[in-house]
Amino acid sequence: MRDTTADVRLAEILHGGPLEDITYFASETYLYSRKHGLTDRWLAMYDALPDVTPSSIDLESMVRIGTRDDVSEEQYQNILAAARTQIPWRKGPWSLFGVEIDSEWRSDMKWDRLLPHISPLAGRRVMDVGSGNAYHCYRAYGEGARFVLGVDPHPAYFFQYRLIQHYLRELPVFVVPVTLDQFPSKSAWFDTVFSMGVLYHRRSPFDHLFQLFESLRPGGELILETLVVDGEEGYALTPPDRYCRMHNVWFLPSVATTESWLRRCGFENIRTVDVNVTCQAEQRTTEWMPFQSLIDGLHPDNPALSIEGLPAPKRAITIANVPA
Numbered sequence: 001m002r003d004t005t006a007d008v009r010l011a012e013i014l015h016g017g018p019l020e021d022i023t024y025f026a027s028e029t030y031l032y033s034r035k036h037g038l039t040d041r042w043l044a045m046y047d048a049l050p051d052v053t054p055s056s057i058d059l060e061s062m063v064r065i066g067t068r069d070d071v072s073e074e075q076y077q078n079i080l081a082a083a084r085t086q087i088p089w090r091k092g093p094w095s096l097f098g099v100e101i102d103s104e105w106r107s108d109m110k111w112d113r114l115l116p117h118i119s120p121l122a123g124r125r126v127m128d129v130g131s132g133n134a135y136h137c138y139r140a141y142g143e144g145a146r147f148v149l150g151v152d153p154h155p156a157y158f159f160q161y162r163l164i165q166h167y168l169r170e171l172p173v174f175v176v177p178v179t180l181d182q183f184p185s186k187s188a189w190f191d192t193v194f195s196m197g198v199l200y201h202r203r204s205p206f207d208h209l210f211q212l213f214e215s216l217r218p219g220g221e222l223i224l225e226t227l228v229v230d231g232e233e234g235y236a237l238t239p240p241d242r243y244c245r246m247h248n249v250w251f252l253p254s255v256a257t258t259e260s261w262l263r264r265c266g267f268e269n270i271r272t273v274d275v276n277v278t279c280q281a282e283q284r285t286t287e288w289m290p291f292q293s294l295i296d297g298l299h300p301d302n303p304a305l306s307i308e309g310l311p312a313p314k315r316a317i318t319i320a321n322v323p324a
């Protein structure tokens with residue numbers, strides 16, 4: 001068993017509330033029970049991490065944990081080597097004691113697009129569904145959230161979060177490596193819920209939207225970010241096969257359709273605050289994600305199309321509230 005600080009702290013926060021039972025998912029016992037092939041690699045990485053305390057942290061203008069001066073050359077090399085064992089880093093960027101992890105996605109660009117439009121996060125309970133390695137969870141904490149819960153079933157991203165969390169153990173920011181379907185329904189507990197980059201991966205988009213609705217308290221706010229296509233209300237594109245080489249994309253609604261789906265699920269005050277064609281400055285191959293990226297999913301002769309001939313990725317941010 002490794003450090004159990006996270007389990008204990010999460011249990012304290014959730015004690016007596018509607019989500020008390022999910023504490024188990026944050027436990028090492030649950031992790032080992034999944035017997036994932038990456039677990040051994042992660043444990044070896046975790047053992048090699050030096051114990052250092054960051055002299056300063058910035059989660060507001062970026063994610064920076066400590067500085068190069070906080071660590072010796074040997075400690076720096078150990079952290080660098082540990083971070084490299086967790087390649088590919090898809091979400092970031094992270095600055096960890098001077099190790100600059102330049103991830104595939106500039107996740108800060110999405111954050112900058114949404115932040116001016118959402119209710120201030122200060123004092124709020126926040127959930128980020130599809131949190132990946134928790135980049136946006138830490139940014140939410142940087143805006144003053146009092147508790148942030150990331151939800152993402154992908155073990156590799158969870159282990160990246162645990163690497164970062166090793167140096168931010170005192171913060172009330174947690175990730176559970178499961179899907180939202182494994183949560184008790186109708187917790188009505190969160191003030192703000194993010195679902196970004198998840199809806200199009202769900203085969204049943206309405207079930208996902210209802211789950212988000214039921215996890216929010218009355219008056220609570222949803223920030224939904226999803227791939228969209230041009231079209232009238234009612235139109236949604238189902239790719240006949242892959243989309244930008246991804247095999248798990250099911251529905252690309254128009255903006256008007258996205259909003260109508262939210263209305264149908266009971267949300268109100270629905271407004272789309274940003275529509276953005278993804279550019280290569282935001283999603284690209286880097287040293288920390290050396291595999292295929294956006295450019296490989298676009299048509300070689302026409303970047304307005306995906307490689308399959310469908311519209312190139314365009315993303316909308318829509319905000320909506322549960323009735324008060």
Ligand SMILES: Nc1ncnc2c1ncn2[C@@H]1O[C@H](C[S@+](CC[C@H]([NH3+])C(=O)[O-])CC(=O)[O-])[C@@H](O)[C@H]1O
Pocket residue numbers: 091105107110129130131132151152153154157178179180181195196197198201225
């Ligand atoms: N049912 C599910 N429940 C929870 N997570 C899920 C589920 N299905 C898939 N995921 C997770 O949702 C994330 C989608 S990426 C967005 C990351 C971040 N939000 C971002 O906005 O940059 C998509 C993208 O970047 O295109 C992955 O980490 C999946 O493991």
